[in-house]
Amino acid sequence: MPHLPDPMALFRLRPVRAARVSEVSETTAAAPVPPEDRINFHIGNPLQDPRLSSAFLRTALGIDIGQEELNDANPEALLEFLGWEAADKPKLEFLIRTIQKSAPYMPRGGYSSKAPHALIKAFCSWIEHQQEALYYDNGEKSGRRELILASGGIQETLRVVLFTLSSRLETLPARVLCYGYDLLPRFKAIPGLLFEDLPSDEQLAYQRIEQCLTDEPQTPIFLVLGGIPG
Numbered sequence: 001m002p003h004l005p006d007p008m009a010l011f012r013l014r015p016v017r018a019a020r021v022s023e024v025s026e027t028t029a030a031a032p033v034p035p036e037d038r039i040n041f042h043i044g045n046p047l048q049d050p051r052l053s054s055a056f057l058r059t060a061l062g063i064d065i066g067q068e069e070l071n072d073a074n075p076e077a078l079l080e081f082l083g084w085e086a087a088d089k090p091k092l093e094f095l096i097r098t099i100q101k102s103a104p105y106m107p108r109g110g111y112s113s114k115a116p117h118a119l120i121k122a123f124c125s126w127i128e129h130q131q132e133a134l135y136y137d138n139g140e141k142s143g144r145r146e147l148i149l150a151s152g153g154i155q156e157t158l159r160v161v162l163f164t165l166s167s168r169l170e171t172l173p174a175r176v177l178c179y180g181y182d183l184l185p186r187f188k189a190i191p192g193l194l195f196e197d198l199p200s201d202e203q204l205a206y207q208r209i210e211q212c213l214t215d216e217p218q219t220p221i222f223l224v225l226g227g228i229p230g
Contacts, residue, residue: 010220013168048104056099072096094118102149111149113139120147155184158224165222166192174220175212179205181226 054071061082063070070078075092079085084092101117111120116138124147127134139145150157165174172192179198188195196212198205212221 010171010218012170013164014170016168053096053100053103056103057096060095060099072100111138113143113145116140119149123147158183158187162187162190162193165220166190169220171218171220174222175216176222176224177209177212178224179226181224183224 055065057072058065058070070081078092079089098117098119102111111117120138124138136146137144138147173194175194177196177198198208
């Protein structure tokens with residue numbers, strides 16, 4: 001049988017060199033020094049501050065971020081301000097816990113892969129029980145996450161993703177197809193990426209995607225969905 005090429009080869013990213021501070025930290029941790037003589041230090045500790053988690057909470061609830069008297073230590077005040085019923089308190093407490101566990105890890109994807117919190121587990125369970133089940137690795141067993149909670153909004157997240165593809169993808173140029181989403185003009189100027197808006201008609205968009213895959217088998221192709229077809 002002929003050897004089939006690896007379909008993931010087109011999507012390989014060039015390795016990222018670890019920061020020098022990380023090398024120093026790892027070397028220090030591996031030093032043959034007795035624990036009683038060791039001084040441990042940490043670089044880049046997660047930022048844990050109730051002022052930060054409360055600010056995230058107010059943003060999520062649509063409350064002016066400057067209203068610092070409304071914080072995650074006083075859910076009753078939040079319920080009263082929002083006009084929610086007492087029966088809604090478990091929902092609010094769930095949101096508070098999720099933000100408190102996510103905010104410190106936002107720069108690394110929004111959660112600890114060693115102990116994914118309830119929101120990540122609930123999302124994984126939800127997509128696994130759809131009509132067409134999808135399975136994503138939350139990193140709990142493999143350490144390699146396929147899900148992130150991104151801060152900064154949709155535009156900032158897309159900017160990070162697109163610049164990463166432009167600078168780290170081994171195979172360029174890559175094609176980015178957009179369905180139901182208008183990218184900012186400055187994004188379309190990112191080098192190494194070929195942008196194309198798909199027709200709004202679902203069937204025509206599907207045909208165009210098939211055509212791209214057939215005509216450009218050696219080109220990495222990415223799809224940005226601005227809505228769920230059908």
